[in-house]
Every structure is written in C-alpha cells, then in structure tokens.
Amino acid sequence: MLEGERDDSGFHPVSRDQQPVSLRLNQCAAASSLVGLRRSFARILRRGETQPVVDVMDKVVSLCKRRGFVFQSSEIYGGINACWDYGPFGVELKRNIKDLWWREMTQLREDIEGLDASVLMHPKVWEASGHVEGFTDPMVDCRECKARFRADMLDEARCPRSGKPVLENCAEFLTEPRAFNLMFKTHHGPVEEESSVVYLRPETAQGIYVNFLNVIGPARQKPPFGIAQIGKAFRNEISPGNFIFRSREFEQMEMQYFIPPGEAEKWYDYWRDQRMAWYGTLGIAEDKLRFHDHGPDELAHYAAQATDIEYLFPFGWKELEGIHNRTDFDLRRHIEYSGKDLSYFDPESKTRFVPYIIETSAGVDRTLLTVLVEAYDEEPERVVMRFHPRVAPVKVGVFPLVKRDGMPDIARRIAQDLKRRFRVFYDQKGAVGRRYRRQDEAGTPYCVTVDSQTLEDDTVTVRDRDTMAQERVPAQGLLEFFGERIK
Ligand code: ATP
Numbered sequence: 407m408l409e410g411e412r413d414d415s416g417f418h419p420v421s422r423d424q425q426p427v428s429l430r431l432n433q434c435a436a437a438s439s440l441v442g443l444r445r446s447f448a449r450i451l452r453r454g455e456t457q458p459v460v461d462v463m464d465k466v467v468s469l470c471k472r473r474g475f476v477f478q479s480s481e482i483y484g485g486i487n488a489c490w491d492y493g494p495f496g497v498e499l500k501r502n503i504k505d506l507w508w509r510e511m512t513q514l515r516e517d518i519e520g521l522d523a524s525v526l527m528h529p530k531v532w533e534a535s536g537h538v539e540g541f542t543d544p545m546v547d548c549r550e551c552k553a554r555f556r557a558d559m560l561d562e563a564r565c566p567r568s569g570k571p572v573l574e575n576c577a578e579f580l581t582e583p584r585a586f587n588l589m590f591k592t593h594h595g596p597v598e599e600e601s602s603v604v605y606l607r608p609e610t611a612q613g614i615y616v617n618f619l620n621v622i623g624p625a626r627q628k629p630p631f632g633i634a635q636i637g638k639a640f641r642n643e644i645s646p647g648n649f650i651f652r653s654r655e656f657e658q659m660e661m662q663y664f665i666p667p668g669e670a671e672k673w674y675d676y677w678r679d680q681r682m683a684w685y686g687t688l689g690i691a692e693d694k695l696r697f698h699d700h701g702p703d704e705l706a707h708y709a710a711q712a713t714d715i716e717y718l719f720p721f722g723w724k725e726l727e728g729i730h731n732r733t734d735f736d737l738r739r740h741i742e743y744s745g746k747d748l749s750y751f752d753p754e755s756k757t758r759f760v761p762y763i764i765e766t767s768a769g770v771d772r773t774l775l776t777v778l779v780e781a782y783d784e785e786p787e788r789v790v791m792r793f794h795p796r797v798a799p800v801k802v803g804v805f806p807l808v809k810r811d812g813m814p815d816i817a818r819r820i821a822q823d824l825k826r827r828f829r830v831f832y833d834q835k836g837a838v839g840r841r842y843r844r845q846d847e848a849g850t851p852y853c854v855t856v857d858s859q860t861l862e863d864d865t866v867t868v869r870d871r872d873t874m875a876q877e878r879v880p881a882q883g884l885l886e887f888f889g890e891r892i893k
Pocket residue numbers: 423424425426427609641643650651652653654655656657658725726727728767768769770771772
C-alpha cells in the first residue's frame with residue numbers, strides 16, 4: 407500500500423450514488439453541506455446495512471486469497487492500493503465471463519464487429535470526449551491527517567488513522583471540495599514535456615468511436631451495427647474500495663451500437679432488455695438485479711437516456727453496467743476536433759447522417775465480484791461456491807481414490823480426455839473428502855473419482871457439487887455426460 411493510502415482489502419460500507427462523472431462536480435456544492443451527508447450516514451446505520459457487509463465480503467475476500475482467485479497487487483512489497491492480481495482460478499473465471507460476453511455480443515450476431523484499440527491514444531481524443539475538462543470527481547482533504555476523500559462519498563468514508571466514520575468524527579477538519587481529474591497521465595516517448603503528455607484510457611469507448619470508419623468499410627456493415635471491445639481502463643479513483651468493485655485499473659466490456667438518428671429509442675429499449683437478460687445466463691438471481699433509470703438531473707452531458715443495471719451487493723445496490731443513448735454527441739465531437747467526416751451516406755435512402763450511438767458498458771471485475779458474491783454459500787460442513795457451470799473456473803475435478811492399483815494412471819487418462827473439452831483439475835493428494843471440499847470452495851461443479859469398482863467395470867463415481875449426490879457413470883461416456891450438463 408502506498409504511503410497515505412487506505413487499506414482497501416478490507417471493506418467499507420458503501421452507498422455511493424450512481425451519478426455520471428459529469429454530474430459529480432455539480433455535487434461539490436451539495437457535498438459541502440455536510441449536514442445532509444451526516445444524516446444519510448445515520449440513516450444507513452439505522453437500517454443496519456453495515457453489518458452483513460463485513461461478514462460476507464470478508465469471507466469472499468478471504469476465500470479469493472485462500473483458493474487463488476484474487477490477490478492484492480505487489481503484495482510482497484506491502485501491496486499497491488486498488489490494484490488486483492487474478493490467480494489461477496480467478497483468471498479462468500474472468501476469461502469465462504469475457505468469453506461469454508464476447509460470444510453473446512459478436513459470435514451469435516451478424517451486426518456487431520470486434521475491435522482491440524490501444525490503451526494510449528492521441529491526447530486530442532480526450533479533449534474531444536470532454537475527459538480533459540470534465541472527467542473529475544469532487545475531492546476534500548482532511549487538514550488533520552492529510553487523507554483525501556470523495557466529497558460525494560463522505561457518508562461511507564472512514565478515517566485511515568482511527569477507522570471511525572469521517573462525517574461523525576472529522577467533519578470540522580475537511581476542506582471545501584475541489585475538482586480532481588481521474589485520468590492517469592504519462593509521457594509518450596523519451597522526452598518528458600507538456601507536448602508529450604498522454605493518458606491511460608479511462609474508458610474503452612473512445613477507441614471505438616475513432617475507429618468507426620476503419621471498421622464500417624472493411625466489415626461491410628451499415629447502421630444499425632455495433633463495435634464491441636474488451637480491454638483495460640484506468641481511473642485514478644479518489645476513494646477506491648470494496649475489493650475489486652472500484653479499483654484504479656480494471657477491465658471494461660463495451661459495445662457501441664451505431665444507428666440512424668430516428669431509431670435511438672427503439673434500440674435503447676432493445677439493448678436495455680438484452681443486457682439485463684445476459685446476467686441471468688451467468689446464474690445471477692433475477693431479484694438481485696434492477697434498473698436504475700437516470701432522471702433528467704442525473705444524465706451525463708452526452709446522454710439523452712441512461713440506465714444502470716444494478717446488483718444487490720452485500721454493501722448495497724450498485725452499478726454493474728451502464729446503458730446510454732449518447733445521441734450523435736461523440737461522432738460530432740470527433741468530427742469537430744479531427745476535421746474528418748465521420749458521417750454515413752446511406753445509398754438506399756440517399757441520405758447522409760451522423761449516427762447516434764447506444765452504448766452498453768459493463769465492468770469485467772464488477773461482474774466477477776457479482777458472480778463470486780452470488781455463488782458464496784456456507785453449510786455446516788463446508789463452504790461451497792455455487793457458480794453456474796458456465797462460469798465455473800474448473801468444470802471437473804478428477805481424482806484417484808488412492809495412489810495405488812493403477813488408479814492414478816486411469817484417472818490421468820480420464821483427465822487428459824476431458825481436457826479436450828473442459829477445464830479439468832487433477833488431484834491425488836490427501837483424503838478424498840478433503841479434495842472434494844477444496845473443489846467445493848473453487849466452485850467445481852463435478853468431481854470424478856476412480857475407485858476399486860472402476861478396476862472391475864470401468865465405471866467411475868461422479869459427485870455433484872451442489873447436492874453432493876454420487877452416481878456411477880461409465881468412464882467411456884464422461885465427455886457426453888458432462889457435455890449434457892455443462893452448456
Ligand atoms: P461508478 O458510478 O460506479 O463510478 P461509472 O458510472 O463512472 O461508475 P462508467 O463510466 O459508466 O462507470 O463505466 C462503465 C462500467 O465500468 C461500470 O458500470 C463499471 O462496471 C465499470 N467501472 C467503472 N469504474 C470502475 C472502477 N473504478 N473499478 C471497477 N470497475 C469500474
């Protein structure tokens with residue numbers, strides 16, 4: 407952890423509002439009225455919302471470390487705040503989520519193309535997008551301990567020294583809010599001067615807008631059509647926290663859908679429904695998902711309509727994904743700043759227009775946290791991650807009951823065969839009960855055990871993670887058996 411920063415591997419009850427960046431500045435004035443925020447903090451405490459947070463989130467974090475899902479970055483040096491590393495199970499889980507999104511958004515469609523734009527872009531991109539001027543959060547400093555907090559998140563802030571709520575204990579030491587730009591700056595090339603300043607992209611969307619012409623021609627597409635991209639984004643968040651929910655380096659899965667201006671509302675409604683349905687396919691319970699439609703006073707400067715898909719985390723309802731009708735704002739701005747014509751001529755209707763854009767912008771890490779929280783379950787005898795088989799990092803564990811009588815050889819052969827289709831974990835160490843428990847914690851939906859009966863009739867025991875029921879299955883038919891169950 408860097409000096410002066412808070413340890414964010416623990417949890418802080420969060421009730422961050424969901425307002426777009428452009429509005430956060432407007433909140434400076436409201437935020438300086440600390441009385442209102444103090445009241446909302448008291449309300450949260452009264453509702454008792456803080457209690458389960460520590461409990462469930464601490465357990466999920468501890469499991470993530472124990473089982474190799476997620477670790478703090480640079481841990482042997484004390485860690486760096488709000489940056490996370492994904493271990494063996496975490497990286498599989500993340501890959502599954504990204505693959506499912508990519509499949510849904512590109513492979514199963516004819517109207518969406520993929521893109522992988524670079525993280526560093528021409529600095530004018532961020533002038534055109536409005537980020538240089540307005541990608542800011544309101545920040546306050548504590549004159550006493552020098553800590554910094556987001557002014558619009560003071561109700562969840564804790565003093566890094568005492569651990570006590572800031573609003574209740576340190577309000578008199580806080581400065582007036584001021585704007586803090588969230589973009590990370592660096593230099594392009596070996597000369598560190600003002601003209602070489604570039605930014606780590608704070609969103610992947612701009613890489614899509616500036617490549618509109620590069621994609622539409624070669625892909626032989628015409629509006630309505632979309633461009634999808636998965637990639638890293640960086641934001642120098644003032645108050646990161648809640649594990650991987652808000653970090654400074656994260657991944658986004660964004661799709662920008664280019665449409666004729668008159669069709670914006672139709673496609674906005676369409677993508678709203680499509681995106682909500684996708685979370686169901688990951689095994690997220692319907693009653694823990696909701697829309698938060700933005701009212702006129704919440705809309706970002708670029709949006710005519712906006713909604714967030716929210717999930718009920720242990721620390722409250724929070725945004726997973728934003729869906730916006732961005733009008734023709736983005737392409738018009740890039741036309742203005744680049745001097746290039748980004749309009750589209752429709753040969754059928756013989757009209758020229760600047761496409762409107764419907765954006766769907768989801769966070770990989772937040773989706774992963776959702777999947778983790780949703781899967782976590784405790785029984786008297788075990789902790790079990792009830793991942794949907796589709797997202798589970800490992801699909802099948804394969805064990806020999808004992809390390810003799812040729813059982814390891816048979817088990818390895820089975821594992822090798824299943825690996826052609828599924829992620830498999832082979833384990834022959836320790837008591838078989840303990841091996842099952844380890845796979846339960848990793849969320850592996852099925853385990854195959856080779857035992858003495860296998861030597862007689864070539865059947866194996868298949869154990870179901872959720873019910874713990876065991877059945878005998880012919881070893882030869884395992885690929886089909888799991889193929890039926892893991893789709
Ligand atoms: P928030 O209000 O929570 O900061 P936002 O409205 O600024 O989010 P967008 O700019 O709409 O977020 O980004 C799209 C998605 O990217 C979010 O819905 C979220 O899933 C993800 N995201 C944004 N900021 C972060 C972050 N600091 N850490 C992890 N994921 C993030």
